[in-house]
Amino acid sequence: MKKKAGKKCDLEALKGEVLAFAEEREWLQFHSPKNLSMAIASESAELMDLFLWCESHDSRALPEDAESRARIEEELADILILTLQMANVTGIDLGQAVRTKLEANSRKYPVSLCRGRALKYTEL
Numbered sequence: 255m256k257k258k259a260g261k262k263c264d265l266e267a268l269k270g271e272v273l274a275f276a277e278e279r280e281w282l283q284f285h286s287p288k289n290l291s292m293a294i295a296s297e298s299a300e301l302m303d304l305f306l307w308c309e310s311h312d313s314r315a316l317p318e319d320a321e322s323r324a325r326i327e328e329e330l331a332d333i334l335i336l337t338l339q340m341a342n343v344t345g346i347d348l349g350q351a352v353r354t355k356l357e358a359n360s361r362k363y364p365v366s367l368c369r370g371r372a373l374k375y376t377e378l
């Protein structure tokens with residue numbers, strides 16, 4: 255898969271762009287953590303809807319179809335935009351939160367126990 259040329263992705267810069275978008279429209283009044291959490295779930299459901307009734311092996315091919323890929327990109331962007339806005343309104347350091355969670359996951363899922371196995375950590 256080719257990587258498209260473009261601006262380097264910088265989490266803080268993206269957060270700023272998302273915040274500016276909402277501020278320009280005076281939407282911060284609607285962006286409570288409750289509403290944003292529900293919007294993230296709603297957009298996640300829209301992403302899942304694109305794969306609904308699709309067999310697992312077909313779901314791997316779906317992003318190769320240009321029209322489907324565009325729709326997947328839109329829903330992923332919606333989810334990330336709302337996630338970035340949640341980080342904005344809560345003051346959560348998303349980069350640190352991801353690193354902290356990855357560290358916790360690496361302890362829960364040691365490579366020696368879980369490589370190639372799709373099991374929950376309680377079943378390892």
Ligand SMILES: [Mg+2]
Nearest residue numbers: 297300329332
């Ligand atoms: Mg959407």
